[in-house]
Amino acid sequence: MSAGTIREPRRVQAVRLLLAGVLAAPACFFVFWMLSLSLKTEIDNIAYPPNFLPDPPTLQNYVDVFAQNDMLRYLLNSLLVTGLATGIGLVLGLPAAYAIARLELPKLGALVLLARMTPALSYLIPLFFIAKWTGTAGTVWPVVLAHLLITVPLITWTMISHFQAVPREIEEAAAIDGCSLFQLLTRIVLPLVRPGIVIAVVIAAMFSWNNFIFSVILSAPEWRTLPVAIFGVMSFEQLSWGPLAAAAFIVTAPMLVLAGTLLRFMVSGLTAGATKG
Amino acid sequence: MLNKRGQLMWLAVPALGTIGLILFVPWVFTAGLSFFEWRFTGAPGFVGLQNYATLVQDKRFGEAVVRTLVYTAGSVAGPLLLGLGAALVFVRDFPGRQALRLAFSFPMLATPVSVALVWVMMLHPQSGVLNHMLSWFGIPPSAWIYSQRTVLATLIGIETWQWTPLMALILLGGMTTIPEELFEAARIDGASAVQTFRAITFPLLVPYLLVAAILRTIDAVKSIDLIFVMTSGGPGTASETINLYLYSNAFAFYNVGYASAISVFFLGLVFLLALALVWVKARHAVAA
Numbered sequence: 001m002s003a004g005t006i007r008e009p010r011r012v013q014a015v016r017l018l019l020a021g022v023l024a025a026p027a028c029f030f031v032f033w034m035l036s037l038s039l040k041t042e043i044d045n046i047a048y049p050p051n052f053l054p055d056p057p058t059l060q061n062y063v064d065v066f067a068q069n070d071m072l073r074y075l076l077n078s079l080l081v082t083g084l085a086t087g088i089g090l091v092l093g094l095p096a097a098y099a100i101a102r103l104e105l106p107k108l109g110a111l112v113l114l115a116r117m118t119p120a121l122s123y124l125i126p127l128f129f130i131a132k133w134t135g136t137a138g139t140v141w142p143v144v145l146a147h148l149l150i151t152v153p154l155i156t157w158t159m160i161s162h163f164q165a166v167p168r169e170i171e172e173a174a175a176i177d178g179c180s181l182f183q184l185l186t187r188i189v190l191p192l193v194r195p196g197i198v199i200a201v202v203i204a205a206m207f208s209w210n211n212f213i214f215s216v217i218l219s220a221p222e223w224r225t226l227p228v229a230i231f232g233v234m235s236f237e238q239l240s241w242g243p244l245a246a247a248a249f250i251v252t253a254p255m256l257v258l259a260g261t262l263l264r265f266m267v268s269g270l271t272a273g274a275t276k277g
Numbered sequence: 278m279l280n281k282r283g284q285l286m287w288l289a290v291p292a293l294g295t296i297g298l299i300l301f302v303p304w305v306f307t308a309g310l311s312f313f314e315w316r317f318t319g320a321p322g323f324v325g326l327q328n329y330a331t332l333v334q335d336k337r338f339g340e341a342v343v344r345t346l347v348y349t350a351g352s353v354a355g356p357l358l359l360g361l362g363a364a365l366v367f368v369r370d371f372p373g374r375q376a377l378r379l380a381f382s383f384p385m386l387a388t389p390v391s392v393a394l395v396w397v398m399m400l401h402p403q404s405g406v407l408n409h410m411l412s413w414f415g416i417p418p419s420a421w422i423y424s425q426r427t428v429l430a431t432l433i434g435i436e437t438w439q440w441t442p443l444m445a446l447i448l449l450g451g452m453t454t455i456p457e458e459l460f461e462a463a464r465i466d467g468a469s470a471v472q473t474f475r476a477i478t479f480p481l482l483v484p485y486l487l488v489a490a491i492l493r494t495i496d497a498v499k500s501i502d503l504i505f506v507m508t509s510g511g512p513g514t515a516s517e518t519i520n521l522y523l524y525s526n527a528f529a530f531y532n533v534g535y536a537s538a539i540s541v542f543f544l545g546l547v548f549l550l551a552l553a554l555v556w557v558k559a560r561h562a563v564a565a
Contacts, residue, residue, distance in 0.1 A: 092295055230390055244398065
């Protein structure tokens with residue numbers, strides 16, 4: 001038996017329900033208000049006292065934010081950066097995780113924490129200049145490279161425990177049959193850890209997608225990612241609330257829609273290196 | 278077998294090498310530049326420890342350090358205490374528990390930039406919804422992030438709202454490892470809820486509280502997205518933390534050598550805080 005299985009009296013359950021409602025209310029209102037702002041006209045949005053429900057609701061803000069701000073381009077940029085960083089992260093992280101698991105060097109997992117606790121500016125400022133001097137500043141690569149600091153540690157850390165769960169007997173049998181290490185990995189081990197790979201990809205992609213400051217410093221204007229482009233909407237249009245809320249909703253929608261699935265992964269990504277995988 | 282270990286080692290090299298290069302090359306670069314005077318253009322001029330001497334006397338920097346520590350203390354204490362309370366609420370079953378726990382966790386899932394932007398709109402002193410809703414309860418309007426007096430507290434409040442769920446979920450994970458028999462025994466002995474918490478839940482939760490505190494401290498001290506988007510360190514310098522001052526020195530004042538010295542100091546501070554907490558945790562593990 002573990003905590004949570006004891007049945008409590010109805011009165012106690014009611015108190016819990018009430019308190020949980022109080023805890024969840026600000027978050028619910030936040031999402032409601034973001035949607036409400038994004039579906040109202042500008043006149044309604046700056047009215048005081050505020051109108052809570054859009055009347056009538058309009059999708060004009062979503063049309064505007066795409067039409068006037070090149071949002072599609074930034075959306076594709078974000079997909080590209082997250083895609084490349086996650087893809088390269090897999091190529092680098094999977095073999096490393098396998099090696100760490102088999103060599104039983106879990107202390108190397110501490111490197112995850114190192115990457116995590118380093119203030120981003122301490123490496124972003126030098127990377128900014130290195131990108132300038134190497135002539136790569138106008139390309140997507142500096143920001144992709146920086147995003148590897150997110151994806152490689154997260155993928156490696158997530159995969160270690162999955163590789164450890166693969167029985168060694170299977171590998172030993174394959175080795176006796178004359179399998180090379182490469183064949184062993186690609187034909188036998190990786191198919192066995194496929195569910196783990198899916199989890200690792202989701203975790204890495206989430207953190208890469210949400211990242212803001214890397215692209216602020218390292219992206220040329222045409223390579224900005226979505227979060228930075230949305231911040232640009234605020235700076236240049238003097239707080240045009242409807243489009244701003246629409247943009248804010250677009251970038252965070254994938255996270256909220258999949259919240260039920262993503263929450264567990266988010267926690268495991270945020271605690272990577274500090275607790276057991 | 279030795280051969281196999283060697284082969285395996287090589288598998289880890291590309292990942293470790295890449296991370297090492299992206300982190301350490303910039304650090305060496307930063308450490309080096311901190312001994313130079315360099316303003317973006319021209320050749321850097323060697324000035325020895327001049328930048329560090331300036332740092333010690335820089336009043337604005339000193340204020341940023343104090344502000345960072347205040348911000349960190351508030352942004353650790355708030356989420357940790359509220360998170361403990363939330364975990365105690367969610368630890369046992371009640372109707373709608375799963376759904377409410379998920380809704381409660383939205384803030385940590387949402388993209389930080391979206392969180393910051395929507396809060397800017399909600400906190401607007403004239404047409405923001407928050408002041409309006411507070412007026413229902415007779416609470417006078419506040420200038421929130423638009424006043425030097427309230428900006429830091431407001432940011433701490435939002436950071437607390439955003440990260441309480443993570444603390445709660447870590448602590449919930451810890452609570453579910455406590456054997457139910459202990460609670461059963463406490464109940465048979467007639468222990469009150471408070472006694473049970475003090476004698477069973479809290480002591481067994483300490484390792485999880487420490488992990489949560491370490492993670493939160495690391496994140497709070499280098500918090501940047503929220504402050505950058507909502508206030509950029511303003512009004513004036515009222516919310517300028519080390520991170521924001523560092524950014525300004527590099528990209529607004531083009532004083533890269535000085536920014537590098539700040540960077541070195543900041544890295545040192547973060548590692549010291551992390552080490553202190555890890556040390557506390559290790560000591561506790563031995564004592565337990």
